[in-house]
Amino acid sequence: xxxxxxxGVIGLAVMGQNLILNMNDNGYKVxxxxxxxxxxxxxxxxxxxxxxxxxxxSLAQLVAQLSVPRKVMLMVRAGTVVDDFIxxxxxxxxxxxxxxxxxxxxxxxxxxxxxxxxxHGIHFVGTGVSGGELGARFGPSLMPGGAAAAWPALKxxxxxxxxxxxAGEPCCDWVGAAGSGHFVKMVHNGIEYGDMQLICECYxxxxxxxxxxxxxxQQVFSDWNDSELNSYLIEITADILAVKDDDGAPLLDKILxxxxxKGTGKWTGINALDLGIPLTLISEAVFxxxxxxxxxxxxxxxxxxxxxxxxxxxxxxEWLEALRQALLAAKIISYAQGFMxxxxxxxxxxWDLNFGNVAMMWRGGCIIRSAFLxxxxxxxxxxxxxxxxxxxxxxxxxxxxxxxxWRKVAAKAIESGIPMPCMTAALSFLxxxxxxxxxxxxxxxQRDYFGAHTYERVDRxxxxxFHTDWTGSGGDVASTTYDA
Ligand code: NBP
Numbered sequence: 328x329x330x331x332x333x334x335g336v337i338g339l340a341v342m343g344q345n346l347i348l349n350m351n352d353n354g355y356k357v358x359x360x361x362x363x364x365x366x367x368x369x370x371x372x373x374x375x376x377x378x379x380x381x382x383x384x385s386l387a388q389l390v391a392q393l394s395v396p397r398k399v400m401l402m403v404r405a406g407t408v409v410d411d412f413i414x415x416x417x418x419x420x421x422x423x424x425x426x427x428x429x430x431x432x433x434x435x436x437x438x439x440x441x442x443x444x445x446x447h448g449i450h451f452v453g454t455g456v457s458g459g460e461l462g463a464r465f466g467p468s469l470m471p472g473g474a475a476a477a478w479p480a481l482k483x484x485x486x487x488x489x490x491x492x493x494a495g496e497p498c499c500d501w502v503g504a505a506g507s508g509h510f511v512k513m514v515h516n517g518i519e520y521g522d523m524q525l526i527c528e529c530y531x532x533x534x535x536x537x538x539x540x541x542x543x544x545q546q547v548f549s550d551w552n553d554s555e556l557n558s559y560l561i562e563i564t565a566d567i568l569a570v571k572d573d574d575g576a577p578l579l580d581k582i583l584x585x586x587x588x589k590g591t592g593k594w595t596g597i598n599a600l601d602l603g604i605p606l607t608l609i610s611e612a613v614f615x616x617x618x619x620x621x622x623x624x625x626x627x628x629x630x631x632x633x634x635x636x637x638x639x640x641x642x643x644x645e646w647l648e649a650l651r652q653a654l655l656a657a658k659i660i661s662y663a664q665g666f667m668x669x670x671x672x673x674x675x676x677x678w679d680l681n682f683g684n685v686a687m688m689w690r691g692g693c694i695i696r697s698a699f700l701x702x703x704x705x706x707x708x709x710x711x712x713x714x715x716x717x718x719x720x721x722x723x724x725x726x727x728x729x730x731x732x733w734r735k736v737a738a739k740a741i742e743s744g745i746p747m748p749c750m751t752a753a754l755s756f757l758x759x760x761x762x763x764x765x766x767x768x769x770x771x772x773q774r775d776y777f778g779a780h781t782y783e784r785v786d787r788x789x790x791x792x793f794h795t796d797w798t799g800s801g802g803d804v805a806s807t808t809y810d811a
Contacts, residue, residue, distance in 0.1 A: 455512020
């Protein structure tokens, strides 16, 4: 058997098959394997017919066909399936070989796998793959991280199959050590949750508040796509609004309003809580999906309260422009929070993430691709340590200009009963971030009152802690001071 294939891919579902075809288009010879081996034959006889793609009916056959260092990419269901394949591959591989996990794995699993495989001399790479089926086929966004020693061998393959920006730059670069690739992909998915929910909130404002029909909303989203909001998600929203059901009515009106989720948004929120980062918008987007799932309860409660959304009166064109500005501003906050989370994770894990590169990787190929990411890259290129995106001159100016419209939309939504959890959470976050003195002084006093948790004083150096006997009947003993 000739040992000349460039890479082996395990997993012939939608992502695996399309990535293999993409690699083949780019001149790489790929060996394909799948647990259910009938799918290997179907693939070779179907989409892969007439290509250089070869198949394997066992892992041993797959490994035997690979050139050295062997590169094996897993495109299988995340979780124990990945561990099982790694265990089965281990006896077949040699030191210096590379295992890549391209599934949606949780980054602590990738941290662990890299350490475990390093003990066997195997380089582990966990890579985020975004862009769904079409991205995989014609150019995904790829976010590889893990054993840096593997990157020189992977770089030509990954950068050639990745999406390219208009300037021809590949939407793939080395992210960093350990599970950082999967971490960045997780935050990408969280941002996707936020972008989608923000768009949904605008849709409800337009439909239930302003009384726009599907055709009118389709036009609004098309127009927005010609503004700074230009993005894949705005574009597909316009497309979706144009689709009719068999009876000629908008298909969107027939779709049940309960959203599903696969966990990456939840992981992002959990991680933000762990790291103490106020990731309010993405967390609200996850909760909005949870609330949507309570369909029966919501319907009963609506009847019980006799609740209804009030019409939004006033000049429609003015409201639509206000809504556009509010959406843009809230989106800036969402990305700003996502980058705050990555910054903290990078510091704590010593990943040394390059945020300009991350923005670049998301510029094309993935679900959150947008013109806006080019400006984010510029912001981090001019200040790699930027603590909050809104401090960059370009984004600061948009936030300042949009604030009046954003407040108007948020206030009207609250007044009219239109739920806009992400839009309003983003505004509250910014108001809090711009507030030099928050009411946390009272909070600290409360904590000290009931639990002797101590407080710091504005007229004393940071790090000195004080306890007051607030009632006159408490003792002098303070609780241990620590932050969870
Ligand atoms: P799936 O996530 O549906 O996984 C299908 C593959 O996993 C098949 O090869 C299947 O083999 C294999 N598999 C399963 Br399921 N259980 C197995 C087991 N117990 N032992 C061995 N193999 C098993 O495929 P996908 O949608 O192509 O996604 C692949 C990865 O990429 C996933 O981690 C996914 O989260 C991630 N991802 C998906 C998308 C997307 O848009 N779909 C986008 C980005 C990332 P079988 O054929 O024998 O059942």
